Amino acid sequence: GAVVSQHPSRVICKSGTSVKIECRSLDFQATTMFWYRQFPKQSLMLMATSNEGSKATYEQGVEKDKFLINHASLTLSTLTVTSAHPEDSSFYICSAQYSYEQYFGPGTRLTVT
Amino acid sequence: GDSVTQMEGPVTLSEEAFLTINCTYTATGYPSLFWYVQYPGEGLQLLLKATKADDKGSNKGFEATYRKETTSFHLEKGSVQVSDSAVYFCALSEGGSYIPTFGRGTSLIVHP
Numbered sequence: 092g093a094v095v096s097q098h099p100s101r102v103i104c105k106s107g108t109s110v111k112i113e114c115r116s117l118d119f120q121a122t123t124m125f126w127y128r129q130f131p132k133q134s135l136m137l138m139a140t141s142n143e144g145s146k147a148t149y150e151q152g153v154e155k156d157k158f159l160i161n162h163a164s165l166t167l168s169t170l171t172v173t174s175a176h177p178e179d180s181s182f183y184i185c186s187a188q189y190s191y192e193q194y195f196g197p198g199t200r201l202t203v204t
Numbered sequence: 205g206d207s208v209t210q211m212e213g214p215v216t217l218s219e220e221a222f223l224t225i226n227c228t229y230t231a232t233g234y235p236s237l238f239w240y241v242q243y244p245g246e247g248l249q250l251l252l253k254a255t256k257a258d259d260k261g262s263n264k265g266f267e268a269t270y271r272k273e274t275t276s277f278h279l280e281k282g283s284v285q286v287s288d289s290a291v292y293f294c295a296l297s298e299g300g301s302y303i304p305t306f307g308r309g310t311s312l313i314v315h316p
Contacts, residue, residue: 134306195248
């Protein structure tokens with residue numbers, strides 16, 4: 092149980108375009124989901140906390156207009172990287188809270204060319 | 205604030221060697237402690253956890269003991285396999301927060 096999926100697993104987009112990443116809790120309902128960014132050989136950086144039915148809470152230094160988060164249902168949160176640039180290339184990981192723990196998705200590798 | 209310090213990697217071992225990855229933490233209260241594993245190209249998986257002092261978490265041959273007196277949660281395995289090659293993250297969460305604070309991760313490379 093407590094499986095979290097992400098789609099797509101890899102995406103390549105051109106600079107200036109937007110890309111949407113989906114995070115789904117497959118077998119449980121998650122009122123709270125989290126989005127992380129991981130740079131090569133580094134730890135996870137929490138970007139934002141996504142709450143179902145309300146606005147996301149962004150960590151300091153994360154541009155909310157660039158990284159749009161929507162948590163429209165109890166099983167789905169989306170992260171949209173708007174007007175992507177090469178420096179946005181990274182590994183994005185979501186997680187969902189369930190029974191006092193976080194369960195992580197498999198990650199999405201974003202490459203902006 | 206809370207923080208987690210892990211030994212720097214990569215840790216390179218031969219198959220069947222003994223593994224220790226050191227982890228120490230700083231916290232204001234009584235945190236829960238975790239080890240996560242990230243296989244190449246994948247997300248994080250919870251490997252084991254301990255929620256109070258002297259608890260031992262264990263899974264897949266890995267063990268870690270919550271040592272409050274030394275604020276440590278070192279990861280050990282008696283005999284590593286090539287398939288254990290991954291990045292290991294030590295983490296803590298405190299109080300009502302379920303958001304882990306992660307260490308920087310330690311890469312483990314196991315050679316046949």
